[in-house]
Amino acid sequence: MKIAKNNIEVKMEIPGAVVRQRTDFGDATGLGKISGEYFTLSKGVDTTPLFMGLEGNLCQCPHWGYVLSGQLTTTDANGLEESVSAEELFYWPAGHNIKVNEDAEIIMFSPQQQHTTVINHMIEVLKK
Numbered sequence: 229m230k231i232a233k234n235n236i237e238v239k240m241e242i243p244g245a246v247v248r249q250r251t252d253f254g255d256a257t258g259l260g261k262i263s264g265e266y267f268t269l270s271k272g273v274d275t276t277p278l279f280m281g282l283e284g285n286l287c288q289c290p291h292w293g294y295v296l297s298g299q300l301t302t303t304d305a306n307g308l309e310e311s312v313s314a315e316e317l318f319y320w321p322a323g324h325n326i327k328v329n330e331d332a333e334i335i336m337f338s339p340q341q342q343h344t345t346v347i348n349h350m351i352e353v354l355k356k
Contacts, residue, residue: 233266239347242354244270244328247347251340263340265293266333269300273328278350284323289342291320298332 236248246268253264279285284305299313302324311329312318320326322342 231264236264236266240351240354244273249344249347251344253337253340256339259339261340262337263343265336265338265343267336269298269328269332269334271298271328271331273326275326275350278353279325279346280353282346282349286323286325287320287346288322289338289346290322291318291336291338291343293318293320293334293336296333296335298334299329300332300334301327301329303327 231250231253233248236250238246239249240247248266248268250264251261253262256262275287276285279287282288286305295312295314295316295318297314299311301309301311302320303309304321305323
């Protein structure tokens with residue numbers, strides 16, 4: 229299965245961030261259906277306020293992905309930071325926050341139900 233970036237539904241668009249999510253993009257045994265996601269993020273984006281109210285105020289969904297361009301830093305519940313840059317694969321376990329150090333484009337694969345819950349939470353936070 230494949231899909232072009234511009235054919236992936238835009239789920240959320242705010243200044244500095246475009247979140248695209250293609251649901252039903254595969255299945256990972258034990259994790260259920262997987263969504264394929266393409267994110268465009270501007271330098272300075274920080275997910276901290278968007279995750280407020282989730283367990284630990286962190287994204288509780290694991291992600292596997294690839295950085296097409298830019299650089300991002302994740303911080304876990306213990307305060308451990310890890311940066312990923314262009315042309316690097318990554319795995320972010322559940323329990324993280326993200327800050328964008330340089331304008332970035334990333335492709336991610338996430339357990340669909342879990343990440344849809346997180347994205348919907350972010351949308352609700354923005355409505356307040």
